Amino acid sequence: MVTSRSKKTESNNSEKDLPKQNIPAPPKTKTKTKTKAATKIVETAATDTQDDIVTRSKNFALKFSLLKDKLKADADTEQNKSTITLVQNVTTGSAFDEINPEQTASKKPTITPGCDSEHLLQEKWDTRDRALNFYDRQVLDFLAPKMQEFIARQEFLFVASADRNGECDCTSKFGKPGFIRVLSNKYLMYPEFRGNGVFANSGNITENPHIALLMIDFTKDTVGLHVNGKVRIVTNDELLQLADKLPQDVIEEIHQEGKKCPERWMMIEVEEAYIQCSKHIPLMQKLDKKIDWGTDNIAAKGGDYFQLMAIPLYDRLGGDKAMEVCVDLFYQKVLNDDLVSPFFKDIDMASQRLKQKSFLAMAFGGPYHYSDADLRATHKPLIEKMGLSDEHFNRILEIFKETLTELNVSANEQQSVMEILESTRDAVLNR
Numbered sequence: 001m002v003t004s005r006s007k008k009t010e011s012n013n014s015e016k017d018l019p020k021q022n023i024p025a026p027p028k029t030k031t032k033t034k035t036k037a038a039t040k041i042v043e044t045a046a047t048d049t050q051d052d053i054v055t056r057s058k059n060f061a062l063k064f065s066l067l068k069d070k071l072k073a074d075a076d077t078e079q080n081k082s083t084i085t086l087v088q089n090v091t092t093g094s095a096f097d098e099i100n101p102e103q104t105a106s107k108k109p110t111i112t113p114g115c116d117s118e119h120l121l122q123e124k125w126d127t128r129d130r131a132l133n134f135y136d137r138q139v140l141d142f143l144a145p146k147m148q149e150f151i152a153r154q155e156f157l158f159v160a161s162a163d164r165n166g167e168c169d170c171t172s173k174f175g176k177p178g179f180i181r182v183l184s185n186k187y188l189m190y191p192e193f194r195g196n197g198v199f200a201n202s203g204n205i206t207e208n209p210h211i212a213l214l215m216i217d218f219t220k221d222t223v224g225l226h227v228n229g230k231v232r233i234v235t236n237d238e239l240l241q242l243a244d245k246l247p248q249d250v251i252e253e254i255h256q257e258g259k260k261c262p263e264r265w266m267m268i269e270v271e272e273a274y275i276q277c278s279k280h281i282p283l284m285q286k287l288d289k290k291i292d293w294g295t296d297n298i299a300a301k302g303g304d305y306f307q308l309m310a311i312p313l314y315d316r317l318g319g320d321k322a323m324e325v326c327v328d329l330f331y332q333k334v335l336n337d338d339l340v341s342p343f344f345k346d347i348d349m350a351s352q353r354l355k356q357k358s359f360l361a362m363a364f365g366g367p368y369h370y371s372d373a374d375l376r377a378t379h380k381p382l383i384e385k386m387g388l389s390d391e392h393f394n395r396i397l398e399i400f401k402e403t404l405t406e407l408n409v410s411a412n413e414q415q416s417v418m419e420i421l422e423s424t425r426d427a428v429l430n431r
């Protein structure tokens with residue numbers, strides 16, 4: 001995975017920073033604080049005028065210079081001393097180029113957008129002049145009027161986020177033109193509707209509030225817009241408390257019934273906005289398509305388009321590594337069970353673990369095979385010496401099902417695996 005990082009140095013103004021989201025539902029005692037934060041954002045949007053935009057645009061260079069100077073002076077030296085190893089396929093044959101901590105440590109204040117490492121690569125690969133030209137002409141820390149107009153026309157956007165460890169996820173959001181609301185030149189928000197229930201991006205946001213948006217116009221101007229910033233999750237109830245400060249269409253959408261009603265909203269504070277150039281964006285023709293927003297219809301959602309169900313569960317779960325996790329958890333349970341643990345006393349568990357891993361791989365549809373003769377020969381001594389019976393076999397199945405449940409294997413997949421294991425009963429018990 002690639003660690004996601006915003007190009008712009010974070011603002012040190014704590015009043016403007018959007019707070020981190022906590023995974024548990026917030027206690028009632030914190031509702032007022034959250035509402036006040038949302039109130040401040042919406043009030044900023046409500047009082048923003050065209051004169052404000054022009055003034056802010058004219059003074060941007062000076063304000064940005066002062067901000068960057070202070071940020072660089074106050075920067076945490078430990079954060080600056082990061083080592084980035086870049087994989088590079090070049091004609092010199094060198095596989096790795098290392099940027100050491102001394103290089104990435106800021107030497108002097110700068111008003112240039114972007115991180116220290118990207119500046120170093122611009123120097124290394126001789127693109128500094130080109131990059132500076134782009135920064136000067138195309139990068140803002142707010143939404144210019146034309147950017148706001150562009151956003152209001154869009155019907156989809158790409159959203160990228162990363163958790164605290166840098167594990168990334170990128171998704172897409174769709175809606176009718178205007179579903180992305182521009183609240184001011186510093187804030188925008190979009191609705192979240194009922195989806196697959198995974199919450200990959202939302203989960204990332206609760207750990208790391210940085211977000212990257214990309215909107216592309218494929219059907220008219222063939223140009224795109226990047227918006228990077230900080231995000232917070234806002235509920236419908238929070239927004240309704242600010243109804244007098246919000247666009248009327250937001251309130252109307254919140255009051256929609258059923259699947260047309262947003263479940264929550266993503267509110268973004270803009271830190272960086274810049275163009276996605278047009279030269280490689282194809283011009284496409286938009287065709288009519290009936291869209292059933294929020295549907296659970298499998299066919300309408302694309303069904304098993306990539307035919308994953310034809311791939312063995314063994315591979316879909318992660319192959320041998322998944323089997324190792326499963327076997328380890330399974331044997332923890334078996335060795336602590338009064339009924340079946342005696343069968344594993346004085347047994348070479350390392351060898352037994354390998355056998356069980358192969359057996360489970362077979363049950364999951366993996367590349368291993370056990371014949372009836374193998375199973376009969378392996379278990380015959382246990383029947384003759386220790387009385388292995390249906391009672392013990394049933395208990396093993398119960399423990400294995402508990403293992404699958406704990407590992408979040410779906411009920412349908414569990415049933416398939418249990419049927420395979422049940423089919424070995426007569427061979428295991430030598431009947």
